Amino acid sequence: MVTRSIINVGSAALLGLSRVGRMGLFLGRTIACVAVPPLKVGYIVRQIHFIGWKSVFVVCLTGIFTGMVLALQGYNALKSFGSEAFLGPMVTLSLVRELGPVLSALMVTGRAGSAITAQIGIMRINEQIDAMELLGLNPLRYLAVPNFVAALIAFPLLAWIFDAIGVFGGYVVGVKLLGVASGTFLGEITEHLRMRDLWGGAVKSLSFGAIMSWVCCYKGYFSAHGAEGVSAATTQAVVTASVLILVWDYLLTAVLF
Amino acid sequence: MIQIENLWKRLGGLEVFKGVSFEVQKGEFLALIGMSGTGKSVLLKHIAGLMKPDRGRILVDGTDVTRASFRELEDIRSRFGFVFQNGALFDSMTVFDNVAFPLREKTRMTESKIADRVRHDLEQVGLGGAEEKYPSQLSGGMIKRAALARALVRDPEIVFFDEPTTGLDPIIAKSILRLFDSFHNRLKLTGVLVSHDIPDIFGIVQKVAMLHDGELVALEEAKNIQSCSHPVVDQFIHGRIDGPIRYR
Ligand SMILES: Nc1ncnc2c1ncn2[C@@H]1O[C@H](COP(=O)(O)OP(=O)(O)O)[C@@H](O)[C@H]1O
Ligand SMILES: [Mg+2]
Numbered sequence: 001m002v003t004r005s006i007i008n009v010g011s012a013a014l015l016g017l018s019r020v021g022r023m024g025l026f027l028g029r030t031i032a033c034v035a036v037p038p039l040k041v042g043y044i045v046r047q048i049h050f051i052g053w054k055s056v057f058v059v060c061l062t063g064i065f066t067g068m069v070l071a072l073q074g075y076n077a078l079k080s081f082g083s084e085a086f087l088g089p090m091v092t093l094s095l096v097r098e099l100g101p102v103l104s105a106l107m108v109t110g111r112a113g114s115a116i117t118a119q120i121g122i123m124r125i126n127e128q129i130d131a132m133e134l135l136g137l138n139p140l141r142y143l144a145v146p147n148f149v150a151a152l153i154a155f156p157l158l159a160w161i162f163d164a165i166g167v168f169g170g171y172v173v174g175v176k177l178l179g180v181a182s183g184t185f186l187g188e189i190t191e192h193l194r195m196r197d198l199w200g201g202a203v204k205s206l207s208f209g210a211i212m213s214w215v216c217c218y219k220g221y222f223s224a225h226g227a228e229g230v231s232a233a234t235t236q237a238v239v240t241a242s243v244l245i246l247v248w249d250y251l252l253t254a255v256l257f
Numbered sequence: 258m259i260q261i262e263n264l265w266k267r268l269g270g271l272e273v274f275k276g277v278s279f280e281v282q283k284g285e286f287l288a289l290i291g292m293s294g295t296g297k298s299v300l301l302k303h304i305a306g307l308m309k310p311d312r313g314r315i316l317v318d319g320t321d322v323t324r325a326s327f328r329e330l331e332d333i334r335s336r337f338g339f340v341f342q343n344g345a346l347f348d349s350m351t352v353f354d355n356v357a358f359p360l361r362e363k364t365r366m367t368e369s370k371i372a373d374r375v376r377h378d379l380e381q382v383g384l385g386g387a388e389e390k391y392p393s394q395l396s397g398g399m400i401k402r403a404a405l406a407r408a409l410v411r412d413p414e415i416v417f418f419d420e421p422t423t424g425l426d427p428i429i430a431k432s433i434l435r436l437f438d439s440f441h442n443r444l445k446l447t448g449v450l451v452s453h454d455i456p457d458i459f460g461i462v463q464k465v466a467m468l469h470d471g472e473l474v475a476l477e478e479a480k481n482i483q484s485c486s487h488p489v490v491d492q493f494i495h496g497r498i499d500g501p502i503r504y505r
Pocket of ligand 2: 297298299342419
């Protein structure tokens with residue numbers, strides 16, 4: 001009985017370990033393909049369009065409401081200390097350091113990440129990936145690398161869009177609705193926002209882009225036999241990528257700020 | 258040219274191969290027959306190095322594809338033409354781009370040379386007007402023919418066709434078989450053909466192998482297969498309802 005459960009725990013641990021190893025290997029091979037030319041520029045441009053451009057609308061939408069609600073909540077909290085003047089920096093720093101990178105990454109993972117997994121998974125079960133290998137081509141170059149590079153480019157830009165729209169939303173609520181002076185709101189922002197906040201946010205976004213494309217491509221690439229295989233892979237990809245993004249965000253925040 | 262030695266493979270709890278061995282000589286076409294689910298497609302994937310056996314060797318021109326390095330495998334595969342059972346066309350590309358893809362990615366041919374070659378090949382398989390269509394817009398027969406064009410566009414020496422005529426109407430099926438025959442005679446191809454076109458394929462291939470229950474139950478010259486006395490083979494190729502093969 002005891003030995004049985006020890007064996008079970010042990011084999012589960014080994015399975016988990018080999019999975020982590022396989023995921024790591026996948027990432028390593030993808031990065032190696034980025035480093036060694038040729039890069040498939042056409043494919044990268046297409047994925048930037050898909051991951052980046054097509055996410056602009058949903059990022060703007062979530063950005064503006066996030067900024068607005070931050071201003072609303074922040075105003076009430078700050079008011080009890082009599083420091084409404086700091087509403088601008090509070091909204092801006094929350095967005096730039098934290099919510100911009102994280103929320104835009106989660107939105108894009110839900111929107112584009114699931115589609116990436118499904119698309120690659122279908123190519124796996126329809127044997128299109130096998131067909132590529134038989135043509136003597138490295139499928140990662142055509143499937144993983146374009147998503148990886150495109151996500152690295154798109155994620156920081158989307159986060160900055162999120163930040164800007166969010167600050168605008170906060171401004172509208174804080175200044176127009178709650179009556180904070182416009183000069184105070186904006187002036188305090190320029191006073192408190194540092195370059196390193198912007199770069200810190202960008203570092204976060206870059207790593208979130210890497211996580212999203214890595215996990216979503218991996219799950220699609222190794223999706224199992226049949227339509228159920230692809231749908232399971234898609235769900236797992238979104239959940240895994242989202243959780244990893246949040247965990248990694250905590251670690252980065254502890255180091256960066 | 259292709260030697261398969263004592264192949265064993267277990268997939269999803271099922272022993273798909275229990276010691277399969279056979280050989281295909283240079284310039285020879287072998288028909289692989291057997292009921293659905295006996296592992297014919299899986300066998301082709303093993304030869305192409307897409308799946309690894311649990312035990313056994315597969316030699317292609319002396320190189321063991323089950324242990325080949327990435328480079329060796331790439332060299333061998335550059336001589337292969339492979340038609341998957343479902344076509345495996347790239348669904349984000351048009352028919353034209355599908356067929357042009359191997360040439361664009363693996364040769365230094367100019368785009369105009371590529372276009373000439375692709376048009377010519379598509380014409381040959383009767384897809385002259387379908388160049389700009391996407392795979393989702395094609396019928397099953399058109400997909401198979403496009404896949405055939407893609408497999409042959411790099412002038413392979415060794416070809417694998419997985420049920421190229423299944424699901425097609427009899428006229429197209431015959432025309433595809435005739436196409437193979439002419440390619441085979443003209444280019445001296447070596448190949449393995451999985452097909453249920455009995456008895457038509459027996460006129461094209463030199464040898465017939467039958468896979469059943471993880472083993473090869475027959476490996477015969479094509480001209481002798483129809484008189485093969487093995488009860489499983491006899492039942493299968495004559496389509497008899499009664500016999501050793503039982504449907505569950
Ligand atoms: N990737 C796979 N994973 C698990 N089982 C598989 C896989 N591919 C094929 N099989 C199983 O192997 C057996 C042989 O399949 P296949 O070679 O496609 O048969 P067929 O002779 O009809 O071509 C089937 O039972 C199939 O379900
Ligand atoms: Mg098959």
